[in-house]
Amino acid sequence: MDATPVSSTSGTGEKMFGEQGQPTTPARRRVGRLRQAVTSVAILAMALAGAALVSGMLGAPSARRTEPKVGAEVPVTAMDMLRKPSNNSPSMVADPTDSRFVVVANRLDAPAFGCALQVSGDGGRSWTGTVPVPVLPAGADTCYGPEVAFEASGALHYLFVGLQGLGNEPMGVYLTSSRDRGRTFTVPRQVLGPLNFGVRMALDPTTGPMGRMHLVWLHATSDPVLGGFSPGPNPVQAAFSDDGGVTFSEPVQVSDDDRVRVVAPALTLGPEKTVHVAYYDLGGDARDYQGLAGPVWEGTWSVVVATSLDGGGRFGPGAVVDDQVTPPERPMLIFTMAPPAVAADDRRTCAAWTDARHGDADVLLRCSKDRAQSWGDVRRVNDDPLGNGLRQYLPRLSFAPGGRLDVAFLDRRHHPNNDRIDVSYTSSEDGDTFAPNVRLTSEHSSAAIGAQYEGPSAEGQHEIGSRLGLLSKRSAAVVAWPDSRNSEIPGTAHDIFSVEVSRRDGQQQPVWVTGLGVALLGASTTALALLALGRRRRGRHDLHLGEELDAEDDTRPVPTGRRSGRGRLVWIPVVVVTAIAAATTFAVVSKDDPLFAGPEVVNVTMRDNQYVYRQPTRSGRVVFRVRNDDSVEHRIGIYLLPNDMPPIDEQLSGKERRSVDKLADPLPREPGEFESFAIDLVPGQRYALLCFLAAGGNKTYAELGMNSEFRTPAG
Numbered sequence: 001m002d003a004t005p006v007s008s009t010s011g012t013g014e015k016m017f018g019e020q021g022q023p024t025t026p027a028r029r030r031v032g033r034l035r036q037a038v039t040s041v042a043i044l045a046m047a048l049a050g051a052a053l054v055s056g057m058l059g060a061p062s063a064r065r066t067e068p069k070v071g072a073e074v075p076v077t078a079m080d081m082l083r084k085p086s087n088n089s090p091s092m093v094a095d096p097t098d099s100r101f102v103v104v105a106n107r108l109d110a111p112a113f114g115c116a117l118q119v120s121g122d123g124g125r126s127w128t129g130t131v132p133v134p135v136l137p138a139g140a141d142t143c144y145g146p147e148v149a150f151e152a153s154g155a156l157h158y159l160f161v162g163l164q165g166l167g168n169e170p171m172g173v174y175l176t177s178s179r180d181r182g183r184t185f186t187v188p189r190q191v192l193g194p195l196n197f198g199v200r201m202a203l204d205p206t207t208g209p210m211g212r213m214h215l216v217w218l219h220a221t222s223d224p225v226l227g228g229f230s231p232g233p234n235p236v237q238a239a240f241s242d243d244g245g246v247t248f249s250e251p252v253q254v255s256d257d258d259r260v261r262v263v264a265p266a267l268t269l270g271p272e273k274t275v276h277v278a279y280y281d282l283g284g285d286a287r288d289y290q291g292l293a294g295p296v297w298e299g300t301w302s303v304v305v306a307t308s309l310d311g312g313g314r315f316g317p318g319a320v321v322d323d324q325v326t327p328p329e330r331p332m333l334i335f336t337m338a339p340p341a342v343a344a345d346d347r348r349t350c351a352a353w354t355d356a357r358h359g360d361a362d363v364l365l366r367c368s369k370d371r372a373q374s375w376g377d378v379r380r381v382n383d384d385p386l387g388n389g390l391r392q393y394l395p396r397l398s399f400a401p402g403g404r405l406d407v408a409f410l411d412r413r414h415h416p417n418n419d420r421i422d423v424s425y426t427s428s429e430d431g432d433t434f435a436p437n438v439r440l441t442s443e444h445s446s447a448a449i450g451a452q453y454e455g456p457s458a459e460g461q462h463e464i465g466s467r468l469g470l471l472s473k474r475s476a477a478v479v480a481w482p483d484s485r486n487s488e489i490p491g492t493a494h495d496i497f498s499v500e501v502s503r504r505d506g507q508q509q510p511v512w513v514t515g516l517g518v519a520l521l522g523a524s525t526t527a528l529a530l531l532a533l534g535r536r537r538r539g540r541h542d543l544h545l546g547e548e549l550d551a552e553d554d555t556r557p558v559p560t561g562r563r564s565g566r567g568r569l570v571w572i573p574v575v576v577v578t579a580i581a582a583a584t585t586f587a588v589v590s591k592d593d594p595l596f597a598g599p600e601v602v603n604v605t606m607r608d609n610q611y612v613y614r615q616p617t618r619s620g621r622v623v624f625r626v627r628n629d630d631s632v633e634h635r636i637g638i639y640l641l642p643n644d645m646p647p648i649d650e651q652l653s654g655k656e657r658r659s660v661d662k663l664a665d666p667l668p669r670e671p672g673e674f675e676s677f678a679i680d681l682v683p684g685q686r687y688a689l690l691c692f693l694a695a696g697g698n699k700t701y702a703e704l705g706m707n708s709e710f711r712t713p714a715g
Contacts, residue, residue: 043527050520068425068438068477069502075678076104076118076127076496078621079486079664082640084493086110086451088465088482091147092124092498096205097154099123100595101181102471104480105146105158109451109463110492113168115146115160119182121595124471124478124498128599128621129680130182132158137174137188140164145199145336149213152205155179157213157245159191159201169223173199173215175245181596191245195220197335200267207273207311213241214312216254216267216277227455228291228334233260236279240312254306254315255279261289262304263331264339264466271346273311276372278321278342278351279304288331293456301325303340303353305372321351321366321375328356328391330457338466343397343405344372348431350405352381354393361391363409367431381426383437384413391418394464396479400472404503405431408470408479411439412447420444423468423481425501440499445484451492469498477501486666486677495677599623599678604689606634606669609701611689615710619683625676628669634701635693638664638679641686641709648688648709652702660688668693684714 077087086109095101102124108114118127133143140162147159156178164171173192176185192199196217205211216238222230236255239248254277255262261282268276281302287294303325304318321340331337341352349372352365363381368374382392395409404427411424422441428434450462469480479501482494599621604613607629616622628634639660641648651657664679681687688709691701700706 040528043524046520047524047528050517050522050524052517068427068435070438070440071125071500071502073440073442073497073499073676074126075623075676076480076498077106077116078129078678078680079493079495079666080679081493081662081665083111084487084491085114086463086482086492086494087116087496088450088463088494089145089467090465090469090480090482090496091467092469092471092478092480093148093150094123094471095150095154095156095181096152098595099473101154102478103148103156103182104469104496104498105148106496107145107465109465113142113144113163115143117146117148117158117182118496121181121598123473124500126594126598126601126623127498127678132176132178132182132185133160133188134185135187137162137172137190139171140174142168144168144170147199147201149201149203150205151203151211151244153210154181155244156182157201157203158185159199159215160188161196161199167226170194170196173217177244189245191215191241191248192217192239195223198263198265198337198339200265200339202267202269204269204273204275204311208242210242210244212273212311213245214267214269214275215239215241215248216265218263218265219251224335225290227457229263229289231260231286231290233257234262236262236265236277236306238275238277238308238312238315249312252312252314255281255304256306256318259304259318261285263289263334264337266339266342268342268344268349270344270349270371273309274344274371275308275312275315276342276344276349277306277315278340279306279318280325280337280340280353281318285327288327288334288457291334291455291457296329297327301327303351305342305349305351305368307372309371319368319372319375322353322355322364322378324357325353325355326357328354328361328393329461332458332461332463333453333455334457336466338394341395341397341467343399345399345403347403348399348405350397350431351375352395352397352407354395359387360389361393363392363395363407365395365397365407365431367405376431379432379434381407381434381437382409382411382413382424383426383434388413389418390416392424394466394468396468396470398470398472398477400477400503401474404429404472406470406472406477407434408440408468408477408481410464410468410481411437414439415444419447421447421464423479425477425479427477427503438501440479440501441481441483441497443483443485445482445494446487446489448489449484449487449491450494464494469496475503477503486664601625603627604636605629606636606691606706609695609705611636611691611706611708613689613708616681616712619681619685619712621678622681623676623678624664625674626666626669627674628671631671633668633670633693634706635668635691636664636666637662637690637692639688639690641688643686645686648690648707652707663687681712683712686711 090104090106092104100123102120104118117132141164143160145161149157161170162172171194172190174188175191176188178185199217203211203213219237220234235253237251239251241248259281266278285297302323303321306315306318308315348367350367355364365379366375390413398406411422424437426434426437471478480498483497487493601623604626691706695701
């Protein structure tokens with residue numbers, strides 16, 4: 001039987017064939033196109049859902065938390081029992097071009113004044129040190145009071161005060177910069193002259209191509225006296241730079257003329273070139289201002305905020321935030337007195353301070369909704385019982401993207417003797433109500449550790465510093481503080497520790513959630529590719545049939561469905577989905593992939609009277625994570641060994657013993673306890689791990705085998 005071609009003729013005489021040779025009509029074609037459009041939209045929705053799951057935006061309900069989750073405490077600075085440095089007053093900022101690069105600038109008050117810089121390549125989970133000022137400026141005996149800020153381009157600026165002479169008088173303020181993430185710094189250049197105290201820096205990246213750098217400080221008009229300022233006035237001043245600190249505007253006065261005893265300026269930036277400067281007005285308190293003898297001031301102080309709406313060109317009259325501030329104690333040093341805490345976003349400006357109006361030191365706060373012109377009701381941030389005699393003080397404020405206000409402060413509520421210090425954290429979405437306070441520290445610090453100074457106001461006090469470090473992220477906050485857990489009493493040494501407080505466990509979502517997102521991305525990308533390929537093939541098949549049928553006609557073939565042009569357009573969503581998949585994959589990987597190599601981590605287990613560990617493979621910053629898996633208390637001490645000393649086990653068993661220097665000696669650990677600390681290892685140096693706790697029978701655990709030694713590589 002002869003085969004008869006199957007054909008169909010539309011109303012216009014156009015021959016068309018659909019799938020598997022079935023005749024098509026305009027209605028059938030419209031249904032097919034609608035079905036394909038719905039399929040494409042469904043596949044695209046699946047791709048977007050997968051991308052959201054991978055990035056953590058659509059975490060499972062179990063992955064969300066109603067309470068903050070406190071991470072592991074990590075050492076920011078290195079322990080050094082030889083020098084016993086007093087690290088304090090950390091300031092923490094993140095690179096706007098890559099949030100994994102975070103820096104902490106801190107000052108040192110012992111064994112001599114100094115300043116330091118710690119850097120992190122993983123968002124503050126680990127830290128290593130760098131040297132921003134290898135050579136001091138001419139005439140400066142030491143570096144002090146550092147500040148840090150980033151340009152929008154990622155350039156890092158490091159500001160410090162040069163001190164000189166036995167009186168540690170400020171002889172100038174200097175700025176050095178780095179464009180390679182702290183590896184190298186420029187030669188410091190002077191930006192302010194002598195007798196400038198409490199210098200603060202902030203950078204507005206929205207003003208000018210390099211951003212506008214703002215400085216505020218207290219300018220002494222004459223040489224201070226021992227322990228205090230001259231009668232004054234000594235005003236708060238400000239200036240700005242639009243060229244990265246090369247040149248600055250003429251200083252303008254910030255404090256009001258009729259406020260003659262102003263101290264401790266603090267700086268924050270708001271939206272649209274708004275600059276806020278908070279400071280204390282001591283009013284009639286000449287005793288503290290001039291460092292005179294006497295008890296705690298019986299009157300009150302004021303917290304004042306002056307605001308500039310034109311980017312620092314001029315400041316309006318100061319707005320009184322609170323004029324009933326009751327000092328809890330004498331300021332230890334009026335030159336380094338802790339300032340009020342201040343922070344601003346596009347909705348609110350908030351200020352916090354330490355206040356004893358309820359009988360003991362509390363953290364009090366007020367917020368403004370009109371750019372610091374008027375202030376709301378006072379709020380008590382710490383939530384321990386009112387008037388219980390236990391102190392909360394030294395608050396730090398920061399706004400997270402989205403408007404959450406983070407607050408960190410020192411807290412003595414957990415120790416009835418009021419002599420142990422912890423760090424607490426809370427947050428607020430509206431500035432009026434605060435979440436329950438959360439303790440961040442697993443071990444306390446002693447209030448009896450820290451540098452001490454001469455002068456009536458400093459008698460009996462120990463320096464803890466003038467601020468905490470606080471960095472707010474969208475779903476987390478990183479807090480840094482001075483910590484004496486590894487120090488001896490009496491002593492001066494403080495390390496700096498930090499911890500990340502997760503606001504939502506989305507970053508820690510179950511692996512299966514992320515895996516589901518990756519699977520959805522892969523499946524949707526494959527489905528879109530197959531859909532596009534199928535449409536192109538059908539278009540070619542229809543064109544071929546059309547050519548055969550129209551061969552008898554003198555007209556050109558009409559491609560059914562007009563697939564040739566539209567088939568290429570189908571690849572556009574494939575490209576988009578591929579780009580989304582690549583971006584989200586990079587985001588997931590970069591969360592845990594450090595920007596640069598951090599310190600080496602050495603895990604040490606104490607068990608069976610031994611230290612079980614892998615020896616460090618390089619010099620420089622090394623973090624030791626130590627766990628006691630034995631049934632008795634143990635301790636890890638790290639000591640320097642001279643090159644000519646016999647092996648440590650021979651030294652311990654011999655009749656003659658040589659003294660060795662102790663580099664690190666954390667507290668003893670009970671069975672099951674864990675600790676972490678950092679030290680800076682010198683190339684080619686011998687070190688010993690020793691436990692000198694008594695083991696009974698006139699023996700120490702070191703003599704029973706709890707000893708080991710290693711040498712760092714020479715290069």
